[in-house]
Amino acid sequence: MVTSNPILQMFARSPFKPMQEHIAKAQACAVELIPFFDAVMVEDWDKAAEAQHRIAVLEGEADTMKKEVRQNLPKSLFLPVPRSDLLNLLRMQDKIANRAKDIAGLMLGRQMTIPAEIQPIMAEYIRSSLKASGQALVALNELDELVTAGFRGHEVDVVEEMIHEIDDMEHDADEIERQVRAELFKVEKEMHPIDAMFLYQVISWIGEIADKAQQVGSRLQLLLAQ
Numbered sequence: 361m362v363t364s365n366p367i368l369q370m371f372a373r374s375p376f377k378p379m380q381e382h383i384a385k386a387q388a389c390a391v392e393l394i395p396f397f398d399a400v401m402v403e404d405w406d407k408a409a410e411a412q413h414r415i416a417v418l419e420g421e422a423d424t425m426k427k428e429v430r431q432n433l434p435k436s437l438f439l440p441v442p443r444s445d446l447l448n449l450l451r452m453q454d455k456i457a458n459r460a461k462d463i464a465g466l467m468l469g470r471q472m473t474i475p476a477e478i479q480p481i482m483a484e485y486i487r488s489s490l491k492a493s494g495q496a497l498v499a500l501n502e503l504d505e506l507v508t509a510g511f512r513g514h515e516v517d518v519v520e521e522m523i524h525e526i527d528d529m530e531h532d533a534d535e536i537e538r539q540v541r542a543e544l545f546k547v548e549k550e551m552h553p554i555d556a557m558f559l560y561q562v563i564s565w566i567g568e569i570a571d572k573a574q575q576v577g578s579r580l581q582l583l584l585a586q
Contacts (some may be wrong), residue, residue, distance in 0.1 A: 379450060382425045383576070386457040387497045389418035390490055390569055396464050397486055401479050405471060408428045408494040412464040419461040426454045441583045453500075455572045462566050463532050464499070472558060475551065478543040485566060488494040492529035492570040499523060499580055506584070516584055526577035533570035537563060 396411035429450055433443055464470070474482055499522040505515050540563055548556040 376507060377454070378425065379446065379524055380428060380500050380503060382422060382450065383456075383497050383500045385418060385422040385425055385455040386453050387490075387516045388507050389415055389422055389457040390460040390493050392418065393460055393463060393486055393490065393566075396467075397474075397483065400467055400472065401474055401483070402543055403471075403473060405468070405514065408464075415464045419457045422457040424538045426450060442539050445579065445582055449583075451578060452575040452579060453496075453573050454532050454575075456496075456569055459572065463562055466558065467562060470555075471560070472555065474559070475544070475547045477494055477547050478540060479545055481536065481540050485533065485540050485563075488529070488533040488536050489566050489570040489573075492526055492533055492573040495522065495526045495529055496573040496576040499526065499577060519580065521566060523577040530570045530574040533567060534558050537567045582584060 392411050392415045396408055396415065399405070399407035399411060425471065429556070430447065440445060478559055502519045502522070506519060508515075526559060541560070542554070551559075
């Protein structure tokens with residue numbers, strides 16, 4: 361149950377800062393996909409490997425942070441929201457970093473190239489998906505203020521608007537994903553079938569970053585409704 365009791369709020373603030381730090385780490389991991397794809401598109405595999413290494417390190421740090429949050433999350437009445445809801449939120453945050461690692465690992469391991477015809481729309485698509493996860497980070501950074509406000513008032517309206525923006529950004533990413541798939545379909549016959557298959561997988565995984573960001577927003581909205 362949500363409480364506006366100032367004493368309970370004092371004890372409840374502590375779990376949120378680590379969660380905010382975790383999603384910041386997850387987003388930092390995902391953002392490294394931009395230099396990674398820039399390198400892949402010009403087939404600079406040394407730079408791609410450097411970016412992939414940064415992604416792997418950041419994902420590992422995010423995973424460590426996730427475990428620490430789980431271990432230290434209070435199991436008492438001092439939480440203003442259900443512990444299970446926070447754990448679900450944390451899991452969605454972590455999947456942003458996980459997918460970034462999956463994408464970079466697969467593409468570097470296979471030295472996957474991207475047809476020149478789809479590179480511009482692919483670059484737009486990656487940034488669109490990362491925009492959604494970036495907005496999820498912005499929304500999560502309001503958790504402290506939500507607790508202070510007792511999950512009531514103007515602060516709730518502000519966060520709900522941010523959540524709507526995440527939804528819009530995820531929808532935009534979906535639209536661009538359809539365009540990417542359509543452009544790839546035009547040239548896939550010129551590719552080795554296995555290469556085309558894996559590229560479709562990568563396209564799906566990029567979209568999942570925006571999807572997980574939307575799910576972060578959905579779980580944050582559940583907290584507002586307590």
